[in-house]
Amino acid sequence: MQKFYLLLFTFVFYQAFSQSTYDRVYTILQTNCVSTCHNTANHYGNLDLSGTQQDVYNALYKVTPYNTAAAAMGNKLVDPGDALNSFLFKKVQHGMEVNLTLTAAENPSTHDTLPALTLVEREMVRQWVLFGAKDTGTFVSEQTISTFYVNQGGQPRIQPLAPPAPGTGVQLHWGPVFMESGSEWEYQNKHHVRNNGPIDVNRMNTVMNDESHHYALFKFWPGHDTMPMFSGGMHKVNSIGDEAILFYNTDVVAQWPNNIDLTYPLGTGLVWEDNTVMSLSYHLINYNDSVIAAETYTNIYYAPHNAATVPILTAQIRYGGDQVGDLVIPNSGQDTTFVINQYDADSAFLWNVISMQAHTHKLGKDFNVWTRTLAGAKDSLIYDGSYDASYTFDQGVYIWNDPPYRSFTPALPVDMRKGFIHEATFNNSGPDTVGFGLTSSDEMYVTFIVYYKSDYTSVNNVFADGTLKCYPNPAAGQVQIELAENAKLENASLKIYDLMGNLVSELGNISERRFSMNVQSLQNGCYLYRLYNDGAVAGSGKIMVQQ
Numbered sequence: 083m084q085k086f087y088l089l090l091f092t093f094v095f096y097q098a099f100s101q102s103t104y105d106r107v108y109t110i111l112q113t114n115c116v117s118t119c120h121n122t123a124n125h126y127g128n129l130d131l132s133g134t135q136q137d138v139y140n141a142l143y144k145v146t147p148y149n150t151a152a153a154a155m156g157n158k159l160v161d162p163g164d165a166l167n168s169f170l171f172k173k174v175q176h177g178m179e180v181n182l183t184l185t186a187a188e189n190p191s192t193h194d195t196l197p198a199l200t201l202v203e204r205e206m207v208r209q210w211v212l213f214g215a216k217d218t219g220t221f222v223s224e225q226t227i228s229t230f231y232v233n234q235g236g237q238p239r240i241q242p243l244a245p246p247a248p249g250t251g252v253q254l255h256w257g258p259v260f261m262e263s264g265s266e267w268e269y270q271n272k273h274h275v276r277n278n279g280p281i282d283v284n285r286m287n288t289v290m291n292d293e294s295h296h297y298a299l300f301k302f303w304p305g306h307d308t309m310p311m312f313s314g315g316m317h318k319v320n321s322i323g324d325e326a327i328l329f330y331n332t333d334v335v336a337q338w339p340n341n342i343d344l345t346y347p348l349g350t351g352l353v354w355e356d357n358t359v360m361s362l363s364y365h366l367i368n369y370n371d372s373v374i375a376a377e378t379y380t381n382i383y384y385a386p387h388n389a390a391t392v393p394i395l396t397a398q399i400r401y402g403g404d405q406v407g408d409l410v411i412p413n414s415g416q417d418t419t420f421v422i423n424q425y426d427a428d429s430a431f432l433w434n435v436i437s438m439q440a441h442t443h444k445l446g447k448d449f450n451v452w453t454r455t456l457a458g459a460k461d462s463l464i465y466d467g468s469y470d471a472s473y474t475f476d477q478g479v480y481i482w483n484d485p486p487y488r489s490f491t492p493a494l495p496v497d498m499r500k501g502f503i504h505e506a507t508f509n510n511s512g513p514d515t516v517g518f519g520l521t522s523s524d525e526m527y528v529t530f531i532v533y534y535k536s537d538y539t540s541v542n543n544v545f546a547d548g549t550l551k552c553y554p555n556p557a558a559g560q561v562q563i564e565l566a567e568n569a570k571l572e573n574a575s576l577k578i579y580d581l582m583g584n585l586v587s588e589l590g591n592i593s594e595r596r597f598s599m600n601v602q603s604l605q606n607g608c609y610l611y612r613l614y615n616d617g618a619v620a621g622s623g624k625i626m627v628q629q
Contacts, residue, residue, distance in 0.1 A: 104139070104215075112131070116132045128148035129141060129148065135217070142215075143215055144159075144161065147169040151185060160211055162211065163211070176193070180242060202224065202228050209260075210222075212316050214315030226373055230260055237372055241289070243287060243289055251383035251384055254273045254275075254379075254380045255378070256364055258375035266522060267318060268365035272307060272361055280386070281354050281387055282353055283353075283383065283384045285381075285382075286344050287380070288336075291376055291377070294339065295483055297338050297364050300360065301332055301359075304355055309327070312331075319520060322519065334398060336396070337398075346394055394436070396533075397529075397531045409518045411525055419448075420508070421504070423503055434493035434496075435464075435490050435532070436490060436493050436534070438529065443482060447508060447509050448505075450505050452464065452505075461567070467486065471486055473486045493534070536554045550621035552611065564595065564596050572615060574593070574615045604627045607627060609627060
């Protein structure tokens with residue numbers, strides 16, 4: 083008898099823990115949908131869910147909805163990896179997502195009048211879709227989801243952003259993926275922007291969990307999103323090889339350590355081709371003693387592409403460049419500082435820096451960036467890692483999992499013949515050396531820079547004595563002024579005149595050698611400018627305004 087009960091227990095245990103995610107979803111659909119509408123007799127919406135598991139799978143997977151409004155929006159009954167484009171989830175989600183509402187043409191009343199699935203059942207449907215809607219394999223823990231929703235064992239979900247107005251942008255929602263206490267991982271998932279023509283992205287706003295380590299947006303090179311790694315919904319980033327595959331098929335366009343609302347300077351933007359495809363990659367560490375729903379909401383605001391738009395560019399400045407194995411932190415228990423000299427002696431460009439942020443893991447103790455002189459010495463400290471996350475005040479210590487994000491308004495022009503000096507300090511008191519890797523037990527040393535270029539040849543008004551630069555030229559919105567490093571200012575002012583000699587704009591009380599001047603009120607055309615220093619003309623030149 084004992085042997086019988088042992089065998090029975092083993093059978094029940096095996097059944098409970100061998101059930102695939104699709105097995106569970108199939109049971110939910112059979113229990114809740116077949117008896118009412120979606121059966122052989124009714125097949126409401128031309129959908130019969132009463133068949134075998136394979137029959138139901140074939141009826142859902144990548145199938146265009148019978149509803150013409152949903153079909154016109156590009157929905158599938160189940161779009162693997164994209165719950166918000168899956169008509170099945172849109173029909174059963176029943177208020178789980180406040181930004182996901184059905185239009186009248188999508189006939190929401192057919193389900194609103196029926197009893198809703200439980201929160202756990204609805205979430206199981208969503209998780210199945212998010213993880214690729216596969217017909218085999220177990221990808222989520224229903225117990226973890228139940229702990230979050232039913233047993234109140236989870237942290238509150240983040241508040242979503244209101245989506246952009248129609249025609250002005252798109253909202254991308256990553257997740258949620260349910261994360262147990264003490265766990266750490268990184269997942270990436272593919273998202274379609276569904277833009278029908280080239281666009282200029284002029285703003286990005288994102289919100290994420292407090293437990294975020296980093297959240298990055300990658301834009302696939304056209305046609306490079308079809309590899310198997312990118313086609314199966316949520317994909318766990320397990321190795322440097324996974325990261326390398328992403329790196330060699332995409333451009334990273336944004337990276338944030340926390341909630342950021344970033345607006346690009348007037349006349350600039352991220353320039354994207356039509357039908358842009360993104361990969362959203364999210365790395366978290368759950369420090370809480372309860373489950374979290376890991377997710378992000380990102381609003382991408384754009385306008386139709388303008389040929390005059392100056393492209394926004396990004397750079398990941400890594401120690402060792404592509405040779406990431408060069409980063410080795412000795413286990414000396416002492417501070418070890420690594421230096422990157424980033425410059426190009428033959429550069430024909432200025433980098434106009436919009437934002438900058440540090441990225442290390444837990445051995446990181448300090449992180450600073452300076453501009454560099456031609457002689458290779460440190461010039462100005464432009465990024466101080468001891469500042470707080472919003473770069474508001476010096477908190478006296480670098481916090482690796484909440485590094486400062488510095489925005490420059492106006493953009494900071496950097497002569498790339500001089501470039502930058504990056505310094506990161508680490509302290510490893512563990513038993514082994516630590517090298518580059520993806521988890522917080524490994525290390526990284528990356529500066530992420532957002533910028534746009536302007537070439538020196540277009541800055542055609544640099545004086546022989548090196549007194550002053552004025553750019554971009556032509557200008558729109560704002561013009562940037564840079565004086566020589568040894569400039570001494572007394573009662574300085576900049577005056578702009580039209581070609582008839584009339585004063586049209588003036589900026590006084592200049593005390594910094596880098597500053598900006600608003601020319602948005604000026605008509606398109608050619609103007610003269612003069613820099614006055616203690617009553618004397620210190621420099622002059624011409625500038626074109628093209629709004």
